[in-house]
Amino acid sequence: MNDSRLENLDLDQALRLITEGTAAETGHNFYVALVKALAATLNTSGAWVTEYLPESNLLRALAFQLNGEWISDYQYELPGTPCEVVIKEAKVVHIPENVTQLFPNDPDLIAFGAMSYLGMPLLDEDGSVLGHLAILDTKPLPADSRLFSFFRIFAVRAAAEHRRLRAEAEVRRREAKLDRLISSAMDAILELDQGFNITLVNNAGTDLFASSREELLGRNFQELLSPRSFGIFREVIEQLNSSGARQHIWIPTGLDVTLSNGQNFPVEATVSLSSALNKRFHTIILRNVNERHEAMRQIRQLTEQTEYLKAELKAAQNFDEIIGSSEVMRNLMRDVESVAITDTSVLILGETGTGKELIARAIHNGSKRAGKPLIKVNCAALPSSLIESELFGHERGAFTGATAKRNGRFYLADGGTIFLDEVGELPLELQAKLLRVLQEGEFEPLGSSRTIKVDVRVIGATNRDLEKSAAAGQFREDLYYRLNVFPITVPPLRDRREDIALLAKTFLMRTAEKLGRTMEPFSAEAIARLCNYDWPGNVRELQNIVERSVIVADAGRPNLERALPTLQISTPSLLAPEKVLTVNELQELEKKNLLAALQACNWKIAGDNGAARLLGMKPSTLNSRISALNLKKPQ
Numbered sequence: 089m090n091d092s093r094l095e096n097l098d099l100d101q102a103l104r105l106i107t108e109g110t111a112a113e114t115g116h117n118f119y120v121a122l123v124k125a126l127a128a129t130l131n132t133s134g135a136w137v138t139e140y141l142p143e144s145n146l147l148r149a150l151a152f153q154l155n156g157e158w159i160s161d162y163q164y165e166l167p168g169t170p171c172e173v174v175i176k177e178a179k180v181v182h183i184p185e186n187v188t189q190l191f192p193n194d195p196d197l198i199a200f201g202a203m204s205y206l207g208m209p210l211l212d213e214d215g216s217v218l219g220h221l222a223i224l225d226t227k228p229l230p231a232d233s234r235l236f237s238f239f240r241i242f243a244v245r246a247a248a249e250h251r252r253l254r255a256e257a258e259v260r261r262r263e264a265k266l267d268r269l270i271s272s273a274m275d276a277i278l279e280l281d282q283g284f285n286i287t288l289v290n291n292a293g294t295d296l297f298a299s300s301r302e303e304l305l306g307r308n309f310q311e312l313l314s315p316r317s318f319g320i321f322r323e324v325i326e327q328l329n330s331s332g333a334r335q336h337i338w339i340p341t342g343l344d345v346t347l348s349n350g351q352n353f354p355v356e357a358t359v360s361l362s363s364a365l366n367k368r369f370h371t372i373i374l375r376n377v378n379e380r381h382e383a384m385r386q387i388r389q390l391t392e393q394t395e396y397l398k399a400e401l402k403a404a405q406n407f408d409e410i411i412g413s414s415e416v417m418r419n420l421m422r423d424v425e426s427v428a429i430t431d432t433s434v435l436i437l438g439e440t441g442t443g444k445e446l447i448a449r450a451i452h453n454g455s456k457r458a459g460k461p462l463i464k465v466n467c468a469a470l471p472s473s474l475i476e477s478e479l480f481g482h483e484r485g486a487f488t489g490a491t492a493k494r495n496g497r498f499y500l501a502d503g504g505t506i507f508l509d510e511v512g513e514l515p516l517e518l519q520a521k522l523l524r525v526l527q528e529g530e531f532e533p534l535g536s537s538r539t540i541k542v543d544v545r546v547i548g549a550t551n552r553d554l555e556k557s558a559a560a561g562q563f564r565e566d567l568y569y570r571l572n573v574f575p576i577t578v579p580p581l582r583d584r585r586e587d588i589a590l591l592a593k594t595f596l597m598r599t600a601e602k603l604g605r606t607m608e609p610f611s612a613e614a615i616a617r618l619c620n621y622d623w624p625g626n627v628r629e630l631q632n633i634v635e636r637s638v639i640v641a642d643a644g645r646p647n648l649e650r651a652l653p654t655l656q657i658s659t660p661s662l663l664a665p666e667k668v669l670t671v672n673e674l675q676e677l678e679k680k681n682l683l684a685a686l687q688a689c690n691w692k693i694a695g696d697n698g699a700a701r702l703l704g705m706k707p708s709t710l711n712s713r714i715s716a717l718n719l720k721k722p723q
Contacts, residue, residue, distance in 0.1 A: 119151035168193035204229030336360035428454030438578030441628030460504030468510035486535025619684030
């Protein structure tokens with residue numbers, strides 16, 4: 089082969105040898121067979137086929153044989169090489185000899201001892217370069233048209249294999265992407281063959297049917313439906329098969345899925361038709377309707393709770409803490425802390441205005457239900473004709489004026505607490521329904537046969553003697569005992585006079601801030617007067633009087649005279665002079681009077697602002713009486 093590598097070799101025979109060696113191979117094996125056949129047929133020292141990596145300007149060898157040995161993981165930098173011309177200009181490059189002198193900056197050519205080179209680009213259908221096919225030799229490689237034709241045939245074959253492998257990789261990529269999409273879909277997706285056997289199911293499908301993929305694949309879809317639903321499904325399939333245009337149908341009535349444990353639930357369904365290899369397949373997309381209904385229910389409930397709580401917040405007016413350090417209030421708060429952590433029903437007793445709602449809020453806030461709403465219902469403020477609807481809700485058309493469905497307060501309180509203020513005013517006919525909620529946690533809205541289950545803690549409050557009301561037949565005895573599991577009595581303000589000064593100062597500060605005014609504190613005389621009043625309206629009355637005193641203030645001084653000119657001091661000996669007091673009564677009266685003065689002066693004994701000056705006695709005398717009566721400053 090001095091003049092041509094094919095001079096003594098029949099071209100047809102050469103083509104046959106190489107074709108036979110590569111025909112049965114694909115992928116990497118094809119490239120290996122091609123390179124091996126080229127090197128052997130043309131008697132060259134090296135042959136290789138590459139792919140072009142434009143992002144790094146490299147050639148990566150797909151198969152490379154040099155001097156009878158295979159070179160693995162070979163990459164070739166293009167700049168300054170004969171291959172660069174092949175790739176960049178997309179043309180055949182033939183260098184019959186002296187290749188190292190022409191490309192002195194290519195160290196690999198020198199290392200290989202190359203003298204001649206032939207390279208041909210592998211072109212895509214759009215003309216872009218996929219890689220190249222090349223041979224090199226340590227001997228000259230003269231030009232020969234038959235050699236170029238021979239070489240071009242296998243360059244075209246190698247390019248076709250490039251394209252096939254790239255298309256195959258793209259198919260795998262798309263299949264993997266489709267598999268990820270199907271697997272991550274929130275809806276259940278099943279593929280059925282012509283016999284309705286399951287051939288594909290995604291993760292949501294296994295979750296929906298509470299079964300593994302292995303348990304579902306091959307199973308007949310009929311086994312997962314109720315008989316009625318399978319009849320509907322068959323009708324839909326027949327419509328799809330007989331329609332040439334429609335490829336999918338939504339089943340508006342839904343289907344009933346039946347699990348192996350006997351559980352049934354409705355699902356929305358869409359059925360689509362596809363064909364492959366003259367076979368029909370059906371794809372079913374299913375969604376659990378119960379989950380959507382539950383989500384919608386929770387959205388409605390949260391919306392209604394939000395609106396209710398906004399109204400409650402607007403009406404709260406800083407009633408957000410219990411103020412008092414007297415012994416009776418400390419005992420009360422200990423009871424609140426003890427019962428708050430339970431789910432026990434509580435009945436709060438006390439006169440009007442004592443702060444029963446604050447106690448209810450404290451119980452709720454100290455419970456595990458604190459993150460859920462506290463729903464308040466004033467049973468005395470609602471007409472008897474509307475209270476059932478208010479508590480339990482109603483359906484549309486349940487009564488005249490019920491133009492829309494409405495959820496009741498017990499529904500809104502689900503998971504939280506309901507506070508039934510003035511529960512003693514609840515009509516007898518509704519008390520049985522309330523008792524059922526307490527015992528069973530369920531009720532029916534007005535005009536509905538649908539039973540609603542709720543988890544609600546009930547706190548009742550009243551200023552009535554429910555035990556007497558129950559004995560008189562005005563209140564259900566069983567309901568009374570169910571509510572009265574843990575009774576808490578909120579003391580009237582006259583029984584916690586030690587707290588009056590602190591309450592008055594707090595209300596004064598809040599009212600001044602609300603009205604945007606700067607106020608002087610109450611004088612010692614004003615505090616003493618407040619402490620000696622009987623407060624029939626309790627804390628609420630005290631708050632109102634303080635607010636009025638700020639409104640009619642004189643030069644920044646709260647004016648009790650104008651706020652309540654008829655304010656009377658509670659002094660039994662003056663109000664009822666004909667009554668003869670016992671020694672204990674006199675001592676108790678003195679004790680209350682001294683405590684009022686001490687509280688008014690913040691327990692300061694002597695000085696201009698001291699309790700002794702306010703009482704008109706010597707500091708030493710006051711100290712003596714404090715010791716004798718065992719009076720102690722609250723901690």
